[in-house]
Amino acid sequence: MSLAAALDGLGRRVLLLDATAPSAEQPAAWDERHFALARASVECLSKLDAFPQAASGHAIRQIHISRSGEFGRVLLDAREHGVDAFGLTVPARLLVAALERRLDRAGELVRLRPAELLDFAVEDDAVSLHWQQAGVPGVARARLLVAADGSNSSIRTRLGIPVERCDYQQSAIVCSASTSVAHRGRAFERFTDTGPVAVLPLGESHCGVVCTLPSALAKAALDLDDHGFIALLHERFGYRLGRFTRVGRRQAWPLALAVADRLNDARVVLIGNAAQTIHPIGAQGFNLGLRDASALAAMVRAADDPGSASALAAYAAARGVDRQQTIAMSDGLVRLTRERSLPHQLLRGLALLAADRLPSVQGMLARSGMGYRELAL
Numbered sequence: 001m002s003l004a005a006a007l008d009g010l011g012r013r014v015l016l017l018d019a020t021a022p023s024a025e026q027p028a029a030w031d032e033r034h035f036a037l038a039r040a041s042v043e044c045l046s047k048l049d050a051f052p053q054a055a056s057g058h059a060i061r062q063i064h065i066s067r068s069g070e071f072g073r074v075l076l077d078a079r080e081h082g083v084d085a086f087g088l089t090v091p092a093r094l095l096v097a098a099l100e101r102r103l104d105r106a107g108e109l110v111r112l113r114p115a116e117l118l119d120f121a122v123e124d125d126a127v128s129l130h131w132q133q134a135g136v137p138g139v140a141r142a143r144l145l146v147a148a149d150g151s152n153s154s155i156r157t158r159l160g161i162p163v164e165r166c167d168y169q170q171s172a173i174v175c176s177a178s179t180s181v182a183h184r185g186r187a188f189e190r191f192t193d194t195g196p197v198a199v200l201p202l203g204e205s206h207c208g209v210v211c212t213l214p215s216a217l218a219k220a221a222l223d224l225d226d227h228g229f230i231a232l233l234h235e236r237f238g239y240r241l242g243r244f245t246r247v248g249r250r251q252a253w254p255l256a257l258a259v260a261d262r263l264n265d266a267r268v269v270l271i272g273n274a275a276q277t278i279h280p281i282g283a284q285g286f287n288l289g290l291r292d293a294s295a296l297a298a299m300v301r302a303a304d305d306p307g308s309a310s311a312l313a314a315y316a317a318a319r320g321v322d323r324q325q326t327i328a329m330s331d332g333l334v335r336l337t338r339e340r341s342l343p344h345q346l347l348r349g350l351a352l353l354a355a356d357r358l359p360s361v362q363g364m365l366a367r368s369g370m371g372y373r374e375l376a377l
Contacts, residue, residue: 001099002290003148003271005048006297008106015140017131018113019149032174032251033092034200034208036060036187036283038371041290042088052090052098058202059085061185063369065352067337068192068236070345072352074365081366085185089200089208117155120145122266127307144307145268146296151258153274162261168334170195171218172280173211175250176202177233180242183207190237191337196281197237210280211236218252255279257331263319264312271296276323278330287371288326295319
């Protein structure tokens with residue numbers, strides 16, 4: 001949806017085959033996730049007129065990073081880096097609703113939903129597409145086919161693009177929670193032996209929670225009543241926001257790394273989770289996918305033939321550094337933070353101290369967290 005919004009107004013005819021049902025048919029709480037949008041992502045969505053204004057008060061003004069049972073912590077304050085906020089926390093359903101409203105106003109978009117891509121064939125100057133909607137078949141020809149069909153991309157599979165995979169054997173339990181102490185715009189990332197806990201600011205005393213557990217323990221955690229789950233959160237997160245007074249509906253999402261060996265094939269390009277699915281540690285997944293969409297829209301704007309080999313090669317090259325660095329950071333943090341040996345404990349503590357005390361390291365973390373890389377919109 002972000003890419004479709006970014007392509008609107010470029011003079012290109014865009015067809016969006018969407019496998020999901022219209023949002024009106026979704027239950028009110030169909031997705032409990034919360035996205036920590038980097039500052040650059042907020043600016044990008046605002047330029048697209050696709051930012052949910054209902055989330056404008058969920059600013060991330062401070063970031064607190066620590067490791068359970070170890071010395072050292074990092075405290076990043078937006079004011080010390082010349083901004084009012086590093087980004088915003090946005091409930092997934094609000095972001096989807098804002099993008100839905102934006103696409104309703106798109107003048108050059110044909111959106112079919114729910115629709116299924118049945119087959120495609122690459123020709124010299126186009127891709128022929130065969131789909132069905134409500135059992136009715138359809139065909140089209142396009143200069144470029146964009147695979148934005150998620151971690152288990154059927155388009156990527158049909159192209160035979162190899163995928164590097166790693167099952168982290170962890171699940172993220174997501175929910176909303178209320179606390180007895182106001183968060184005052186603070187976001188927390190608390191590392192533990194069994195996975196990180198992130199607490200993200202929403203309303204004054206309302207937070208989004210991402211509690212990562214070994215997958216073998218996730219079902220038992222989901223089966224806990226509210227009091228039991230609150231006790232689990234305090235065991236892992238502590239009392240940095242006083243007591244958790246209430247928790248909402250909880251959902252579990254299995255976590256794995258899936259990285260496509262390449263981003264493009266003849267007249268086909270992968271973006272978002274079809275290109276790379278990463279661990280939510282550091283909250284970079286959606287922000288990385290939005291940068292994919294931004295860079296691809298910029299390429300389409302500039303290219304006479306956006307599906308040509310030269311245009312797609314240029315896009316893949318432009319995304320290389322950001323993609324590799326973000327994947328390496330995410331995967332490296334997962335591996336480093338769960339090691340329990342004394343050398344790793346010392347290394348983590350020293351790294352946290354350095355990040356907290358050295359302005360150059362703080363600045364690098366702040367710029368990375370705000371996502372100022374390759375958003376071109």
